Amino acid sequence: MGLELADAGERFDLVVSNHVLHHLDDVPGFLAESARLASRALHSDLRRSGLAFALYSAVTWPTARRSFLFTDGRLSIRRSYTLDELQALAPEGWRAESARPFRVLLSRGMTRSGEDHG
Structure with a gap:
């Protein structure tokens, strides 16, 4: 979808995603699409x-151990990236930073506070 929009000449102010990166087989390709669509991105x-x-296992075990929530949440944590892994995947111009709790932010064209560089 992103490539179709970029090929059609579409441009946006900002590309944002949440809980997507650990589902992708081609993170660098996704970041390239983001960069084609906007000068700023925050994932x-x-x-x-x-x-x-x-912690996730302990908190969800009592009420959700037989549900998709328990299984998928644990799989998502296992598939997610460490800060160093994500920085190694990111092309030049992208910055990976740690966020709490147990989060990572990957950005392009953004300051540390999330504001526009310009």
Whole structure:
């Protein structure tokens, strides 16, 4: 969809995603599409850690252990990226930073506070 929009000449002020990166097989390709669509992008996702996995498991076990919520949440944490992994995947001009709790932000054309560089 992003390439179709870019090929049609569409441009946007900002591209945003949440909880998408860990579902993708081609993160660099997704970032290239984002860059073609807008000069600014902000992608927020889970940050993989053993503590995040353990806490999520403990909190959801009593009420959701037999549900999709329990299974998918744990899978999403396992598939997510560490800060170093995400930075290694990101092309030049992208910045990965840690956010709390157990989050990672990948941005382009944004300041640390999320404001426009310009």
